[in-house]
Amino acid sequence: MKIAFLGKGGSGKSTMATAFVQELRARGVRVLAIDADHNMDLSYNLGAEPAIFLGNDPERIKEHVGSTRTDTYLNALKIAKDHDIVFALTPADQYTASVSIELEDGLRLITAGPHTDRVRSQEACSHSLAAPLKVYLPLLHLNKNEVVVIDERAGTDPVATGILSGVDLAVIVQELTVNSARVAEQIKSELRLTNIPHIIVNNKHAGIEIDTARAIEAIFAVRPLNVVTV
Numbered sequence: 001m002k003i004a005f006l007g008k009g010g011s012g013k014s015t016m017a018t019a020f021v022q023e024l025r026a027r028g029v030r031v032l033a034i035d036a037d038h039n040m041d042l043s044y045n046l047g048a049e050p051a052i053f054l055g056n057d058p059e060r061i062k063e064h065v066g067s068t069r070t071d072t073y074l075n076a077l078k079i080a081k082d083h084d085i086v087f088a089l090t091p092a093d094q095y096t097a098s099v100s101i102e103l104e105d106g107l108r109l110i111t112a113g114p115h116t117d118r119v120r121s122q123e124a125c126s127h128s129l130a131a132p133l134k135v136y137l138p139l140l141h142l143n144k145n146e147v148v149v150i151d152e153r154a155g156t157d158p159v160a161t162g163i164l165s166g167v168d169l170a171v172i173v174q175e176l177t178v179n180s181a182r183v184a185e186q187i188k189s190e191l192r193l194t195n196i197p198h199i200i201v202n203n204k205h206a207g208i209e210i211d212t213a214r215a216i217e218a219i220f221a222v223r224p225l226n227v228v229t230v
């Protein structure tokens, strides 16, 4: 199961994603945490000082799957599928191991990373930092007791730019404000163009512990979240 946290800026995506990772770990689920936001809140919330960044060499995944650095991610994904290339967590394949940090047994972290010189010099768009996920996520095969938790950037960008391909459930975090609800609606309408189901969870309504507990309960109530907990 691959779950992405979406929502307006500041709505609580990273807070909820962190609580969800911790809850999964407490239940014995093996987790790949993916921090797709250049602010890196999920990484720091999990106590990591990341030094390996996906965004430092985002084109490498294309070569890894047998394409070229100048090819599109979409075409690289097609080539990878034709070659039956898959990624795995347990044990981690060579590419996964090279772009992630093992925080503890059963918890790995991939950090897209902060802006690079290529982004600053406008050679690359800031979306390039997380772009390898467009190839990586659809090809990542999970065992029954493995879950991927992705902390996304704010707003509709992650859906509209295709970074969510391969995701099984979108969790839209919403504050009790008109703007937050409006952005949630925008995300919902972008999601309609995909086949990714979503749930909306409220945050900053009843207090952080109650809100995160309710969100976690709502996520676990979703039928496709058919993971084995021990």
Ligand SMILES: Nc1ncnc2c1ncn2[C@@H]1O[C@H](COP(=O)(O)OP(=O)(O)OP(=O)(O)O)[C@@H](O)[C@H]1O
Binding pocket: 007, 008, 009, 010, 011, 012, 013, 014, 015, 016, 037, 039, 041, 153, 154, 203, 204, 205, 207, 208, 209, 211
């Ligand atoms: N339920 C809550 N009660 C009180 N404060 C909260 C709650 N949820 C989140 N916060 C606080 O709100 C701020 C924004 O939360 P968070 O960083 O999780 O949001 P975000 O959606 O990930 O933001 P960004 O768009 O910047 O990534 C943080 O200071 C966090 O501690």
Ligand SMILES: [Mg+2]
Binding pocket: 013, 014, 015, 037, 039, 041, 042, 151, 152
């Ligand atoms: Mg965040």
